[in-house]
Amino acid sequence: MTVDNRIPALPAEEYARRQRRVESAVPELWDLLDEVKDPEIPVISLWELGVLQEIEQRDETVVVTITPTYSGCPAMSVMEEDVVAALHAAGHDQVRVETRLSPAWSTTWMTDAAQEKLRAWGIAPPGCGSADVAAVIRCPRCGSEDLRKLSEFGSTACKALYQCNSCAEPFDYFKPI
Amino acid sequence: MTATDSNEAVLQYAVRLGDDALVLGHRLSEWCSNGPFLEEDLALTNVALDYIGRARMFYSYAAELSGDGRSEDSFAYLRDCREFTNLLLHELPRGDFAFTMARQYLVDEYALAFMQALLESEDERLAGIAAKAVKESKYHLRRSRDWMLRLGDGTAESHCRLQTAVDDLWGYTPELFELDALETSLVAAGVAVDSAALRPDWEAAVRATLEEATIELPQADWSVRGGRQGIHTESLGHMLSDLQFMQRAYPGLEW
Numbered sequence: 001m002t003v004d005n006r007i008p009a010l011p012a013e014e015y016a017r018r019q020r021r022v023e024s025a026v027p028e029l030w031d032l033l034d035e036v037k038d039p040e041i042p043v044i045s046l047w048e049l050g051v052l053q054e055i056e057q058r059d060e061t062v063v064v065t066i067t068p069t070y071s072g073c074p075a076m077s078v079m080e081e082d083v084v085a086a087l088h089a090a091g092h093d094q095v096r097v098e099t100r101l102s103p104a105w106s107t108t109w110m111t112d113a114a115q116e117k118l119r120a121w122g123i124a125p126p127g128c129g130s131a132d133v134a135a136v137i138r139c140p141r142c143g144s145e146d147l148r149k150l151s152e153f154g155s156t157a158c159k160a161l162y163q164c165n166s167c168a169e170p171f172d173y174f175k176p177i
Numbered sequence: 178m179t180a181t182d183s184n185e186a187v188l189q190y191a192v193r194l195g196d197d198a199l200v201l202g203h204r205l206s207e208w209c210s211n212g213p214f215l216e217e218d219l220a221l222t223n224v225a226l227d228y229i230g231r232a233r234m235f236y237s238y239a240a241e242l243s244g245d246g247r248s249e250d251s252f253a254y255l256r257d258c259r260e261f262t263n264l265l266l267h268e269l270p271r272g273d274f275a276f277t278m279a280r281q282y283l284v285d286e287y288a289l290a291f292m293q294a295l296l297e298s299e300d301e302r303l304a305g306i307a308a309k310a311v312k313e314s315k316y317h318l319r320r321s322r323d324w325m326l327r328l329g330d331g332t333a334e335s336h337c338r339l340q341t342a343v344d345d346l347w348g349y350t351p352e353l354f355e356l357d358a359l360e361t362s363l364v365a366a367g368v369a370v371d372s373a374a375l376r377p378d379w380e381a382a383v384r385a386t387l388e389e390a391t392i393e394l395p396q397a398d399w400s401v402r403g404g405r406q407g408i409h410t411e412s413l414g415h416m417l418s419d420l421q422f423m424q425r426a427y428p429g430l431e432w
Contacts, residue, residue: 071309072202072230101234102305104312131315151216152320153223161216177312 013103020054021047029055029062029087036086039078040156043121046079050109053100061094062087067105070157106130107176118174124162129176139164140171183366187300188242189262190363192252193405194303195235196263199253200413201284202228203420204271213274220320224281227313234306254424258414259407266349268404268413275338278324280346285318286382287353290375299367322386329390340392347395352402354379360405 010018021030033052034045046052046066054065064083068076080097087095107126110118115125119140127135138145144166154161159172205225212218236249266284271277292314295307328339354376356364363369387394403409423430 068230068309070227070230070313071234072226072228074226102301102308104305104308131312151220152316152323153216153220155219157223157226161219175316177316 011106011108014050014106014109017050017053017109024055026055026057026062029057029092032090033064033083033086036079036082039075039082041118041121041123043117044110044114046083048110048114048117050105050107051079052083061096062092063096063098065098065100067100067103069105073157075156105177107174122171123159124171124173126174126176131175131177134176137162137173139167139169141169142167184242186359186363186366187303187368188239189359190369191235191239191242191303193262195232195239195252196261197267198228198235199232199420200261200263200416201267202226202232203416204267204269205277205281207271208277217274221277224317224320227310227317231306231310231313234309238302238306250424254421258409258417261409261413261417262405262407263413264349264352265401265404265410266346266353268410268416269346269349270412270416272342272345273338275328275335276342276345278321278328279339279342281317282321282325282386283346283350283383285314285321286379286386287375289314289318290379291370291372294370294375297367298369303368325386325390325392329387329392336391339390343387343392344395347397348399348401351397351400352404355402355405357405 021027024030030047030052033055034047036046036052038044038046038049038051041049049069051066051069052064053067054063056063056065064087066076066079066083076099083097084095108128108130110126115127118125122140124137124140127137129135136145137147139147139162142164144164146165147162148165150161150163150170152160154172158174158177160175161170162173163170202225205221205228208218208221209225210218212221232253233249236252239252240247240249266280269276269280272280289311292307292310296304296311298304298307325339328335330336354373356371356373360369360372364371384394401410
């Protein structure tokens with residue numbers, strides 16, 4: 001067995017997603033959908049979140065493929081509606097949104113810039129951790145690492161609830177998954 | 178198996194897994210606004226959402242396989258008790274908080290191992306659903322295991338309640354590891370999980386947690402089964418009358 005010692009800079013599926021955008025025949029549609037934000041975290045777009053997977057023009061129809069964050073996330077249907085609305089507003093009458101389950105969504109697809117937007121919005125970003133190994137968590141307000149967990153689940157499925165022991169700020173933590 | 182038989186078998190298997198998820202998800206959702214405190218209320222309902230989402234993914238797949246116009250809602254809302262094929266453990270009334278957390282812990286240990294095995298399924302769709310479920314179940318298990326320790330090694334009252342819950346639940350666990358003809362044939366086809374093979378690791382993990390929680394392992398002198406064949410406890414019918422009320426009262430209702 002050969003051992004691959006290379007450290008992947010980016011998960012392969014995320015690299016492929018970015019390539020799809022770079023090589024897309026309809027780059028203007030990707031730019032258009034950059035305006036569609038997460039309904040519950042309106043500072044990051046569906047693209048930055050990793051939900052937006054593919055945009056294709058098939059004959060007269062624009063087909064948008066998204067992947068769900070959490071299985072039961074109620075925001076998914078709102079995201080779908082927002083995608084359709086944005087494309088309709090730009091004159092694309094025939095739009096279809098498809099859902100693809102695999103590769104399963106991961107917070108490691110978020111760029112550093114997107115993670116910083118989360119922090120500025122008051123949410124501790126997931127960093128490069130996974131459901132098995134958490135990354136370092138810092139208070140989004142003061143940067144302290146002296147924290148306590150209030151609950152494994154916060155205001156939405158993707159977040160946990162923490163409080164900072166240094167500045168007393170209670171905050172959401174976007175769980176790595 | 179012919180292609181048609183195989184299609185029908187996978188459909189039934191997807192419905193079983195959907196039933197497990199829907200029934201447990203509904204039980205958890207019953208805690209909404211009844212949780213012991215706000216954070217716990219949120220946690221219980223978040224886990225409920227994950228399970229209901231899981232049910233939707235399995236039912237949607239079954240609906241596509243059926244090719245006869247059925248939808249995920251047909252499976253959730255338009256079948257009666259005897260057509261539900263969930264494992265009995267999932268349908269038991271939520272009981273007190275200790276009962277809910279003990280059940281959740283026993284299920285989480287099982288669900289995580291089950292979904293990890295389902296990742297290897299030859300059926301790409303089932304494997305895709307499992308990939309989502311594995312990540313979520315890791316968080317579920319972390320929390321339910323914490324509660325086992327906190328309740329078991331907590332006050333005399335919490336210890337007593339948790340011990341009672343584990344005793345009352347124990348006889349429903351052997352069913353998790355039993356395969357009928359359908360599942361045996363799907364295991365042979367590389368589609369289904371050989372749940373019997375999960376038992377040793379599950380028992381070892383549960384035993385370790387119970388010991389740490391100072392809870393005695395129950396005597397295995399009774400067991401109940403039948404969910405996969407549609408033979409349920411009386412509580413499922415009551416639950417479905419609540420879960421299915423809107424579709425029964427207003428057939429075809431959409432919102």
